[in-house]
Amino acid sequence: MKLHEARQQFISSWGAFGTHWGINRTMAQIHALLLISAEPMTQDDIMEELNISRGNTNMNIRELINWGLVDRVLLPGERKEYFTAEKDIWKVVKQIVKERKKRELEPMLELMGKLEEVEGDKRDKHIKTFLETVGNIKKLGLQADKTLDIMVRAEEHWFLGAMMKFIK
Amino acid sequence: MKLHEARQQFISSWGAFGTHWGINRTMAQIHALLLISAEPMTQDDIMEELNISRGNTNMNIRELINWGLVDRVLLPGERKEYFTAEKDIWKVVKQIVKERKKRELEPMLELMGKLEEVEGDKRDKHIKTFLETVGNIKKLGLQADKTLDIMVRAEEHWFLGAMMKFIK
DNA sequence: CCTTATTTTCAATATTTATTGAAACTTCGA
DNA sequence: TCGAAGTTTCAATAAATATTGAAAATAAGG
Numbered sequence A, B: 001m002k003l004h005e006a007r008q009q010f011i012s013s014w015g016a017f018g019t020h021w022g023i024n025r026t027m028a029q030i031h032a033l034l035l036i037s038a039e040p041m042t043q044d045d046i047m048e049e050l051n052i053s054r055g056n057t058n059m060n061i062r063e064l065i066n067w068g069l070v071d072r073v074l075l076p077g078e079r080k081e082y083f084t085a086e087k088d089i090w091k092v093v094k095q096i097v098k099e100r101k102k103r104e105l106e107p108m109l110e111l112m113g114k115l116e117e118v119e120g121d122k123r124d125k126h127i128k129t130f131l132e133t134v135g136n137i138k139k140l141g142l143q144a145d146k147t148l149d150i151m152v153r154a155e156e157h158w159f160l161g162a163m164m165k166f167i168k
Numbered sequence C: 001c002c003t004t005a006t007t008t009t010c011a012a013t014a015t016t017t018a019t020t021g022a023a024a025c026t027t028c029g030a
Numbered sequence D: 001t002c003g004a005a006g007t008t009t010c011a012a013t014a015a016a017t018a019t020t021g022a023a024a025a026t027a028a029g030g
Helices: A003-019 A023-034 A043-050 A052-068 A088-114 A124-153 A158-168 B003-019 B025-035 B043-050 B054-066 B088-117 B125-153 B156-167
Strands: A069-076 A080-087 B070-073 B082-085
Touching: A003 B088, A003 B125, A023 A043, A023 A080, A023 B070, A043 A052, A043 A069, A069 B070, A088 A124, A088 B003, A088 B125, A124 B003, A124 B025, A124 B088, A124 B156, A158 B088, A158 B125, B003 B082, B025 B043, B025 B054, B025 B070, B025 B082, B043 B054, B054 B070, B088 B125
Parallel strands: none
Antiparallel strands: A069 A080, B070 B082
């Protein structure tokens, strides 16, 4: 397979992959493109390579910057902005985990806390089932939250090494 | 907060949560409803409770069954089908992990394997960057695959206990 | 078999989400 | 301060996805 075709496939499948994870196709594709590009790229480079409009490119680059996955780079003597992606995949994963934990897991746990205060007789079957479900979700969620916290702080060699020892 | 309101909030937020995870709102809401219901429910019960059409209900129940999150139950003397959700959240999480691993992680790793065979001079900067990215994704992906495999097989008490000891 | 209750399918439609592109804004050098 | 180069915004539009509901298929009982 030629590099050009391989790059196309990488970008397209990373895009499809993204859509299963609540990330839009374009954002994932821009990320993919930057991941496999040796040099920083401008908005125009990205627009041309992916055949997308200026507005779309701009919005998704900004979103990637918000997620901490892409950085703005200023090249000396150049007026245009250039962009690069963090190439260390472990850092990328940690960054994504960190954001989703904050955006989704934590608000969810907060809600479970509130829902545990439902009023009524705890011996009532309906209340009981409700409280059990909510309680169990909260318990597991807290556990996950702690574990992910450690992961986000960990170095790859330490975390994966320890994990490997731990799991077998 | 009254039970009725708490249930509404649980269902609605579980639905919103689902949409961030590539699961459609209705599917997540049906799952939520069954999670907090003490008794098995029929399609009509679900339709009424969530105000959704028969077709929509049916399709999403079937999808939940495919995911292994909901079971068909036949009550003696009843012609209608009833449905229940697995209430053990640890099992639910394991089931979801198992499915997504199979549907997404494994095909992705297979693709990375193919893309590693790109032809060309490995000293070329573009080839080099491409191969490094693909190689690193594959490495980390394989690691994740193994770890999730263990998790899917583990019992909650064992897994979480070990994890807690490991992380602190 | 035939009737009726129940489940499934799927084309039409509605809703949500993503994309475009032109206009507004910002920045910087002359 | 002005003009050109570059960036951002956002209303309009396109594309993707979810939902409906009625018709077709299936199953169960007599």
